[in-house]
Amino acid sequence: MNIRLKTKAEISESALTHNYNTICSHVREHTVGKAPEVICVVKADGYGHGVDTVSEVLGNVGCRFFAVSSEMEAKELRELEMGRGRHPQILILGYTFPENAAAMAELDVICAAVSYDHAILLAAEAEKAGVRLKVHIKLDTGMNRVGFSAMPCDADRTAAQIAELKANPNLDLCGIFTHYAVADDEFLDKKYKEDGIERTLRQLERYKNVLSKLEALGVDPGLRHTANSAAIFGCPDTYFDAVRAGVILYGMFPNGEVNGILRPVMRLSSTVGHTHTMYKGESVSYGGVFTADRDMTVAVITAGYADGYVRRYTGGYVTVNGRQYRQVGRICMDQFMIDITGHESEVHPGDEAVLFGGDDCSALENLARLAQTINYECTCIVTKRVPRIRTK
Numbered sequence: 147m148n149i150r151l152k153t154k155a156e157i158s159e160s161a162l163t164h165n166y167n168t169i170c171s172h173v174r175e176h177t178v179g180k181a182p183e184v185i186c187v188v189k190a191d192g193y194g195h196g197v198d199t200v201s202e203v204l205g206n207v208g209c210r211f212f213a214v215s216s217e218m219e220a221k222e223l224r225e226l227e228m229g230r231g232r233h234p235q236i237l238i239l240g241y242t243f244p245e246n247a248a249a250m251a252e253l254d255v256i257c258a259a260v261s262y263d264h265a266i267l268l269a270a271e272a273e274k275a276g277v278r279l280k281v282h283i284k285l286d287t288g289m290n291r292v293g294f295s296a297m298p299c300d301a302d303r304t305a306a307q308i309a310e311l312k313a314n315p316n317l318d319l320c321g322i323f324t325h326y327a328v329a330d331d332e333f334l335d336k337k338y339k340e341d342g343i344e345r346t347l348r349q350l351e352r353y354k355n356v357l358s359k360l361e362a363l364g365v366d367p368g369l370r371h372t373a374n375s376a377a378i379f380g381c382p383d384t385y386f387d388a389v390r391a392g393v394i395l396y397g398m399f400p401n402g403e404v405n406g407i408l409r410p411v412m413r414l415s416s417t418v419g420h421t422h423t424m425y426k427g428e429s430v431s432y433g434g435v436f437t438a439d440r441d442m443t444v445a446v447i448t449a450g451y452a453d454g455y456v457r458r459y460t461g462g463y464v465t466v467n468g469r470q471y472r473q474v475g476r477i478c479m480d481q482f483m484i485d486i487t488g489h490e491s492e493v494h495p496g497d498e499a500v501l502f503g504g505d506d507c508s509a510l511e512n513l514a515r516l517a518q519t520i521n522y523e524c525t526c527i528v529t530k531r532v533p534r535i536r537t538k
Contacts (some may be wrong), residue, residue, distance in 0.1 A: 150532055151535075152416060152417045152419070152449070153414075153415070153416040153417070153448060153449040153453050153532050154414075154415060154532060154534075154535050155194075155195075155412050155413070155414050155528055155532050155533070155534050155535065156412070156414075156415070156503070156534075156535045156536075156537045157195050157196060157199050157200075157412060157534050157535065157536055157537065158409070158410055158411050158412075158413070158470070158537050158538075159199075159536060159537065159538055160204050160411075160538055161205050161251045161397055161409035161410060161411045161418045162195075162200065162203050162204065162395065162396070162411045163203060163340055163358075164408075164409050165395050165396070165409060165411070166184070166186070166204055166207055166208075166209065166396060167207065167410050168397060168407060169378060169391050169394060169395070170184055170208070172379065173385065174379065175390060176279055176382040176385075177382065177385060180370070181309055182373075182385045182386060182387055182388045182389050183210075183211055183227070183369075183371075183387065183388040183389075183392055184209065184211070184388070184389055185211045185212070185213050185237065185371065185389065185390045185391065185470070186200075186201075186204050186209045186211070186212050186213070186391055186395055187212075187213045187214075187390055188200050188201055188204075188212050188213070188214060188219075188223065188238075188492075189207045189213065189214045189215035189216075189394035190215065190526050191398075191526075193392070193393065193395075193396050193522050193525050193526055194410055194412070194454075194488065194522075194525035194526040194527065195220070195525065195534065196534040197222065197223060197226070198226055198277060198533060199342075199392065199536050200395075201223055201226055202226070202230065204395070205227065205230065205232055205234065205293065205302055208478050209234065210234045210452050211234055211235040211236075211237070211388070212234055212235070212236050212237070213236075213237045213238075213239050213390060214236060214237070214238055214239070215238065215239055215240050215310045215330060216240065216265055216446055217238065217239065217240075217242060217246045217249070217255075218237050219244065220236050220250065220253065220255040221249075221253060223236055224236060224254070224255065226252045231341055233254070235256065235257075236253075236254075236255045236310075237256040237258070237282060237321075238250070238255060238257050238258055239258055240258065240260075240269065240292070240409040241258070241264070242257040244264070244267035244268050244270070244271045245271055245280050246271075247268045247271035247272045247275070247277070248271060248272065248274075248275030248277055248374035249276065250279060251275070251277035251279045251280070252277065253516075254280070255280070256280040256281065256282055256320065256321065257279060257280070257281050257282075258281070258282050258283075258284045258292075258323075259274060259281045259282070259283050259284060259291070259294075259311070259317075259319075260284045260292040260293055260294075260448060261292070261294060262294060262304075262307045262311075265281065265283075265307075265311050265314075265317065267523065268281065268317065268426050269311070269314050270316075272317065272365035273316045274317040275478050277316075278315070278316055278317065278318050278387060279313075279316065279318065279319050280317075280318045280320050281318065281319055281320070281321075282319075282320065282321030282322060282323055282368070282369070282528070283308055283311070283319065283321070283322040283323070283367060284323060284324070284325075284385070285304070285322060285323065285324040285352075285353055285356060286324070287324045287348075287350075287352040287353050288327055288348060288349040288352065289324075289325050289326070289327045289349075290327075291325070293324065293330070294307065294308070294366060295503035296324070296352040296353060296355070297352065298352070298355065300312040300442075300517065301352070301355050301356050301359055302359060305356055305360050305362075305363060305365075305395055306366060306507070307532050308322070308356075308360060308367060309360065309363045309365045310478055312365050312366075312367070316494050317358055317466050319367065319368060319456065319484065320366040320368035320369060321367065321368040321369035321370070321371065322356075322357070322368065322369075322370055322420055323369075323390075324349065324352075324353045324362075324372050324377070325373045325374060325375055326346045326349055326372065326373075326377055326384075326497075327345065327346075327349070328346060329374055329376035329377045329380060329381070329400075330375075330376035330380075330399075330400040330401040331401070332344065332346045332347075332380070333343065333346065333376050333377060333379070333380020333381050334376055334380055334399065334400065334403065335361065335403040340478075341403055346381065346384075347381075348383055349372075349515070350372065350381075350382045350383065354475065357370065361452060362379070363521060369387045370386035370387045370388070370389055371386055371387060371389060371390060372384045372386060372391075372394060373385050373386070373389035373390060373461040374390055374400075375390075375391060375393050375394040375399075375400050376395065376400045376401070377389070377490055379393060379394070379399075387415065392522075393521070393522045394408060395411075396410070396411045396412065396522065396525065397409045397410035397411045397412075397507065398410065398507060398510070398521040398525075399521075399523055400520070400522075401514075402511050402514060402520065402521055403517075404506050404507050404508055404511055405490065405506075405507075406506070408515070409506070410501050410502075410504070410506075410507050412502075412525050412528070413500065413502070413503030413504040413505055413537075414454075414500075414501040414528060415498050415499060415501060415503075416447050416448050416449035416453075416455075416464075416498075416499045416501060417447070417448045417494055417496065417497070417498060417499060418445050418446070418448075418466060418493055418494065418495050418496065418497040418498075418499055419446045419447065419448040419481070420445070420446040420447045420495055421443060421444070421446070421486065421490065421493060421495065422443070422444060423441060423442070423443055424427075424438050424442050424443070424444050424448060425441050425443050425491050426438050426439065426442075429475070430444060430474055430475035430483050431474075431475030431476040431478060431482075431483060432475075432476045432478065435475060435476055436474045436475040436476075440487075442485055442487040443481065443485070443486050443488075443490050444474065444482050444483045444484065444485060444486065445466070445484050445486045445493050446463060446483055446485060446523075447481065447482050447483070447499045448477045448480065448481060449480070449481070449482065449499075449501065449532075450477055450479045450480045450481050450482055451477055451478070451479055452479045452529060452531065453480075453528065453529055453531060453532050454524075454528035454529045454532065455477060455482065455501055456477065456517065456527065457477045458516060458518070458519075459473065459477060459513050459516055459517060459519035460475075460476060460477055460516070461473060461516060462509075462512060462513050462516050463484075464484055464490070464499045464500060464501050465499070465500040465509070465527040466484075466486075466493050466497050466498070466499050466500075466511075467497060467498075469489060469492060471484040471485060471486055471489075471493075472484060473485075484499075492514050497521070502524070510525075520536065
């Protein structure tokens with residue numbers, strides 16, 4: 147049975163392939179010697195794009211290393227890839243429950259050790275199960291979120307702890323990484339350069355300091371990776387053995403810049419469901435926050451906050467038949483209204499309304515600014531009831 151979809155998110159395979167190849171080319175061009183591995187971050191259901199589609203396309207064009215956020219994401223991805231006859235490396239970037247250590251070892255998933263105590267608990271659970279768990283050490287170099295402390299005053303202790311863990315028979319310590327807090331501000335927007343703060347380079351030096359101490363102890367921590375999306379395009383000095391491509395895979399720059407380098411992967415569209423006249427003095431939608439100052443024509447779009455087109459987008463615009471129209475009144479759960487006054491003959495029930503995508507990312511960035519958020523929150527919150535449709 148074929149059912150026409152009122153709202154859908156089209157996921158472009160060609161745009162995703164273009165972005166991956168662009169990232170790989172950029173990394174190769176800015177590397178002396180062997181280029182680092184590109185780790186593709188597909189957490190949060192591929193930033194809302196659908197991990198099934200995203201992982202398949204990326205695997206088809208050469209990705210052999212993925213990063214996720216949780217045990218369930220790792221399990222889902224491993225099962226998807228096993229069904230395709232592939233076995234990429236999978237890294238959980240965040241905290242893993244120690245009691246899940248055996249299951250993750252069975253799935254051949256790498257877990258981040260976010261502290262010494264966490265690593266010891268992971269090792270204990272692995273020992274009970276008779277398995278050896280792969281881990282990457284997470285260093286906290288200044289994000290102050292999770293990780294072994296890389297502060298200069300703690301570096302010796304941290305290096306000694308890592309050396310101890312390297313010798314633990316229940317752990318396969320095969321990597322060490324950190325995460326930058328303001329790389330997009332520094333490398334893309336140049337916000338901090340005038341003040342000489344350079345926080346990211348300070349984080350980088352703290353990371354390298356721990357590596358030097360490990361080298362002095364004769365410890366090889368394995369795969370070294372620090373570069374996130376902003377650092378990939380902004381600072382080749384952060385590359386090491388691998389880089390982690392997240393938001394840039396999906397065609398968005400982390401600082402919200404509209405550019406011609408990457409292509410948006412998601413195109414979110416809905417449908418015109420109704421048009422009518424709203425007379426001067428009448429208000430539209432819940433709360434009556436918008437009142438017509440003249441007779442006007444509104445069109446109803448069949449999407450709302452239950453689809454991820456949230457109330458914070460009030461005042462944005464959508465495109466119908468090539469023309470932009472401003473949204474008016476509060477956005478409802480399943481519908482919202484646009485002002486089509488003067489263009490009534492161009493907008494009809496059943497017409498497609500493009501909410502974002504299919505352009506240079508301008509529409510998405512406008513919504514992000516209205517919501518006072520970042521572009522990839524906008525894609526992540528497109529809900530499960532919106533079908534993801536693969537397109538070439």
